[in-house]
């Protein structure tokens with residue numbers, strides 16, 4: 295089967311976007327893994343499937359699949375690329391778009407400068423045991439690893455995040471600790487592992503070892519989770535400029551059940567067809 299795709303990136307987090315609005319597209323785990331493979335396929339951190347929906351008041355549905363083929367609840371950078379895709383493809387003439395995802399509905403706005411703002415909804419806090427119950431506060435938890443114990447904050451943005459403070463993201467042991475945190479038994483659904491360096495009360499450096507994809511150049515929900523945990527723990531104040539290896543994301547949050555707002559770039563890189 296020849297599959298048309300659009301390659302996109304948001305702050306260096308890259309995606310293969312499939313337009314399934316004209317006809318359903320069904321891809322197996324193996325097919326998604328092949329498409330995401332950077333040597334034998336197109337290469338991407340996640341694959342996004344754009345679909346129609348009959349839900350009143352909602353414009354589209356979009357589904358998110360990690361490079362390992364796992365379908366997940368939410369993707370912040372992907373949400374921005376989704377908006378750029380449906381606008382540039384003429385699938386909508388709106389600039390404020392409501393989209394249905396596996397973890398709820400999002401409102402996304404394409405700004406005049408080309409950046410996209412996403413209302414990511416309210417964060418949820420929880421002990422390191424999953425599923426995330428709606429605890430009111432982010433709390434620092436000791437997470438025992440193979441040869442180490444790290445302190446993390448468990449924050450859900452619809453998808454699960456474990457955020458740890460580091461002195462310097464460039465020397466943080468992301469490759470060693472990331473996989474251990476991602477697959478830690480206290481996260482039965484696995485987890486995205488964030489490594490946050492506080493620069494000042496409005497700026498952080500962040501690296502994220504993503505569940506199902508490994509370290510990416512940026513993680514939108516990870517940026518939200520890091521900013522929220524820092525604000526909750528009193529080390530950060532809104533808005534927070536998040537410096538990732540692929541670009542800058544701006545996160546705003548006024549606490550408790552208020553929504554987390556994320557703004558950042560989204561661009562089309564190329565179009566293509568792949569035989570799968």
Ligand SMILES: N[C@H](CCC[C@H](N)C(=O)O)C(=O)O
Pocket residue numbers: 307339340358360366367368369370371372453454486504505506507510512513514515516
């Ligand atoms: N790896 C994530 C999904 C993609 C999130 C990330 N790319 C973003 O921009 O939020 C997970 O398994 O929950």
